[in-house]
Amino acid sequence: MKNVLWFLAGIAGGFVVAHMMNKDPRGHELLAEVDARITEFTDRIGDAYREQEARFSGLVDEVKDAAAGAAESVRATAADAADDVADAARKTTD
Template sequence: MKSILILAAGVAVGLLAAHQLNKTPEGKKFFEGVDSRAKEFSGAVVDGYKAREAELRAAVADAEGVIADLRAKA
């Protein structure tokens, strides 16, 4: 219970510090950079996911074709 309270207090202090830092021009510039990098990272993850999904769908389609050919021969 004590560790949860300490964690909550740490989160609250961190949010307060970030809010105060965001009020300065340097802080705004810092958070804009962080936001930009986070969006770039999430975009790369989404692109990778979509590419892998397309590869897997193509593999499944190929497998279905092979199964259909085997059934036709049997």
């Protein structure tokens, strides 16, 4: 519990210091630069995430298509086998 109290005090102290820095023109400029760098970083991370998401989406679509093709092939093979069995049964009874 003591660690949580220190953590919360550190956060509150950080806000107070940031507020005091923001009042000073140099501090305001520094905080604006930090904010711009953070924004640039988050934009890059977001772009990379969207790129990976698109890449995975493409892979998933390819796998779905391959699975559908395999299922169709199995269905066709099973239908052919059933037809062969039916033909063989007819020949046996004839």
